[in-house]
Amino acid sequence: MTDKNIGFIGLGVMGQSMAGHILAAGYNVRVYNRTKQKADALVEKGAVWCDSVADLAAASDVIITIVGYPADVEEVFMGPSGILENAPSGALAIDMTTSDPALAQNLWQHGQQINIGVLDAPVSGGDLGSRNASLSIMVGGEPEDFERALPIFKIMGANIVHQGKAGCGQHTKMANQIAIAAGMIAVCESISYAKHAGLDPETVLESIGKGAAASWSLNNLGPKMIQGDDAPGFFIRHFVKDMGIALSAAKNMGMKTPGLDMAYTLYKQIEEQGDGLKGTQALFQLFK
Template sequence: MLQIKDTIIGFIGTGVIGKSMAGHLLDAGYPLVVYSRTKEKANDLIAKGAKWAKSPKEVAEKANVIITIVGYPADVEEVYLGENGIIPNGRENTYVIDMTTSTPTLASKIYSEANKKGIFALDAPVSGGDIGAKEARLSIMVGGDEEAFLAMEQLFKHLGTNIIYQGKAGSGQHTKMCNQIAIASNMIGVCEAIKYAEKAGLDPETVLKSISTGAAGSWSLSNLAPRMIAGNFAPGFYIKHFIKDINIALQEADAMGMVTPGLALAKKMYKELAELGEENSGTQALYKYWDR
């Protein structure tokens, strides 16, 4: 197992969630090398002691544990497999951990290419949004070799509290699809419930006190419904990224011959909102669907 004194962590992607995650690793004492397409997003981390890298290639040359959490599968592929990417420029015995929500197929491809170079690859997408990231309470779903997972488990504990090894490469991403499928239909129900309360002349905050701890309770009801009521639609997780996740889940389900009507409805609703200019709002902005 790598010790802090032997570990230099490379962190690629310092957005809403990644920035908090990288901060926790700095606070834990790990030397950190960061890269983001927009350097300004990494300025706070640099001010806390992180070193700036100009490319994924430079990160790969300096770090022996590399964590990525970027936007889309195309970004993941470029960061890992592009000419200036991690795998072509990485060193033997490096651990690479993609925590982006991406495709199981790509996770397996990265694992295979990493294995050829003696690099250990894990797919470890997260759930918990900006709150979970800030409070280091993320749920982390891990795929890859179990030995690599065990070597990185202590590091994961600086980022989350529900850390579970799911199986071979791609299993973390498949598990994240299960997570997103459950959230998609649940979010529709949460929004409908709040809208119903308002239409009925009830105080939605008082209604929440009753229903959030009963059988209707969910993470979205407890954490995102209060934001809806307050008119706070800032992104803990962007609508545009949720649509990306829904599309991945729909494609994977179709490949397995599975029908997902709840997921299809969620895609339709979120797509309509995105077309109205809400793509950079948080997923709780689905609440606005009834106000069109």
Template sequence: MDPKSTRIGWIGTGVMGRSMCGHLMDAGYRATVFNRTVGKTDDLVARGATLAGSPREVAEQSDVVFTIVGFPSDVRSVIIDGDDCVLAGCRSGITIVDMTTSQPSLAEEIAEQAAKLGVISIDAPVSGGDTGAKNAALSIMIGGDTSAVESVRPLFDLMGKTVVHQGGPGRGQHTKMVNQTLIASGMIAVCEGLLYAHKAGLDIPTVLQSVSSGAAGSWSLSNLAPRMVDGDFDPGFFVEHFIKDMGIALDEAARMHLSLPGLALAHQFYQAVAAQGHSKDGTQSLLLALAKMNNINWS
């Protein structure tokens, strides 16, 4: 993974992908980029990235291709379906790294199809949102062949602080489902705590100072609660993507005959958030839906 000889491809230059690809470029890697909305590649192109016209073109010009897109259907379209997909442009020895939060079964399918072409496939979803992406502080959860994962680890280390190999294909995605299940119910608690503090007439920043360093502390409380207090509901992670993730986790749980009522409740709450017009806002906009239920005007 020498920057002088390893060519990087990057598909998906949105809220997180732009920063993640930027860290690799900062380390000296040459990048070829693609995004359906071409304007979202402008920053990277201005820094020296080559703009490709399709996922296939990215693969044709790369040794390692990273993807981080929206939904499993996007992953399928970009990597394995059609004449312009990544696999159509791959030669033997290329590595594909999908960092989208997607279905474990799809990760396994991609790995199987890639192997037929002599191509390596790794699933590596991330956690940490836009802040983690900007600060190269993501948690990266990896599924794939051990030797393949270790060969790409220098690139992961440029994007994340916690880089853990979880096992074979699909295991990274399963681990991300655990992550999303933990976050889902925790976000309800954060929002309800803030509403309680508001209703009780407390000074919320002072309350956060007290509770965030104790047993109630969490990443969401430390990073998203201050945004809510400031009325900042811009996306570090989109509501519509979180709904997608919870749906995948619930589907996997059903397949394993596992009941997760807390996750199901959070999923329903977030459906209400989307119905109120916040699907493109950040996950912290759950506060707005719960405030509306309580006839509280949050400002």
């Protein structure tokens, strides 16, 4: 284990489990979160609390971040108290937030100037994937940095792919979110149709969930829609953020994204109703 000291920033729904897996694997883990109480369980298990991003970065070989928004990523990476100003030369910084591809490229360029490797490595799989260490991890950055990070990625995920240069991980995650966005509308419409036709939607899922219509969203979130369970595995407000990034990137590439446009409009409606902290399956509310 060459990189023994791991710093982890962001202990939300997914970060808690991800940091916990790294700690359980025998690494020295330092943690930082805006809300200190969220670190208590990990500290009890042996993680070390740091009072600032700067302190954490200075004591780490590898720094992992999974925060909320691109602005949060920029805050923890840049400036006098950020990762890039305080991490030792030769360190590796890995941002696992779903963020802006252009920002990922910018952080990589800054890192190159000061001998700090930077990877963008967003994930898919939600809270279940983080708990089960079965996340899909999409990585952009230098091949040698990817190989260095691979033992750590394998602790958190089951499907780990190097997608290319800096920013490619984030572009891959945008493709993932676009596929999910349109798919969620289809799942809602399908279950709504079954109900209107007088069918038992749970019995319908037994059939279509094993056929050509099968998808992760249908089989994992469909039952939650039927049960009225809106508990978050992934917050609506974060999904709206992701779709906004994807829409902006697509526009810059001259693309049309009608499915994404519709999904963004509907999810924005749910968020504006005050339901941004519900799970993405709460979209079904609009189809009842």
